[in-house]
Amino acid sequence: xxxVTQPDIHITVSExxxxxxxxxxxxxxxxxxxWYVQSPGQGLQxxxxxxxxxxxxxxxxxxxxxxxxxxxxxxxxxxxxxWSDAAEYFCAVAYKAAGNKLTFGGxxxxxxxx
Amino acid sequence: DxxxxxxxxxxxxxxGQQVTLRCSPKSGHDTVSWYQQALGQGPQFIxxxxxxxxxxxxxxxxxxxxxxxxxxSSELNVNALLLGDSALYLCASRPLAGHTGELFxxxxxxxxxx
Numbered sequence: 665x666x667x668v669t670q671p672d673i674h675i676t677v678s679e680x681x682x683x684x685x686x687x688x689x690x691x692x693x694x695x696x697x698x699w700y701v702q703s704p705g706q707g708l709q710x711x712x713x714x715x716x717x718x719x720x721x722x723x724x725x726x727x728x729x730x731x732x733x734x735x736x737x738x739x740x741x742x743x744x745x746x747w748s749d750a751a752e753y754f755c756a757v758a759y760k761a762a763g764n765k766l767t768f769g770g771x772x773x774x775x776x777x778x
Numbered sequence: 779d780x781x782x783x784x785x786x787x788x789x790x791x792x793x794g795q796q797v798t799l800r801c802s803p804k805s806g807h808d809t810v811s812w813y814q815q816a817l818g819q820g821p822q823f824i825x826x827x828x829x830x831x832x833x834x835x836x837x838x839x840x841x842x843x844x845x846x847x848x849x850x851s852s853e854l855n856v857n858a859l860l861l862g863d864s865a866l867y868l869c870a871s872r873p874l875a876g877h878t879g880e881l882f883x884x885x886x887x888x889x890x891x892x
Binding site (some may be wrong): 668697698700704706707708709710713719754756765767768769770771 | 884
């Protein structure tokens with residue numbers, strides 16, 4: 665069964681510092697990979713996605729993520745964090761063979777210090 | 779262009795009662811999925827509907843049922859509510875044809891079971 669692991673439950677980062685959120689997935693086939701962001705009391709907004717091709721993908725709000733097949737990872741990065749980036753971030757995986765349903769990780773809550 | 783809309787936004791029920799949540803997909807989308815997000819966790823897939831039929835189902839009991847109408851809107855019904863059903867219920871939509879796996883989420887319906 666497909667699964668997603670986000671090892672860091674909470675991360676605190678200073679405003680202006682860089683941010684990296686880890687994501688690992690398990691399953692043999694090549695997945696579709698996503699990062700979503702959720703602000704308190706809100707739904708999920710897609711930051712970026714990977715389907716194929718270039719393993720470094722750019723998203724909205726200055727985020728990027730790199731797919732590393734050898735490590736089964738899809739880590740999210742941002743060079744300089746803004747206070748508005750404080751939110752919960754979810755990595756998700758989907759497989760065409762599994763009907764493209766999304767399987768989410770447990771999320772990483774990002775706190776931004778002034 | 780309206781996105782995914784859900785109603786109600788919040789509701790409180792007692793154990794044993796039944797609840798119906800509603801979802802209108804994004805314009806141009808004909809596939810609707812429902813997810814349950816318990817507090818502090820990632821969303822869990824409940825089921826997916828297109829062409830007015832349930833096409834895929836996650837690991838949820840039969841107390842959870844749904845419906846899709848000809849206009850592509852959808853309902854999620856939960857019978858015999860348990861305390862553990864308290865969660866944010868998210869509806870997501872995408873087009874069936876030519877889709878890229880990306881889901882568009884509503885802001886959710888927060889259900890509290892007392």
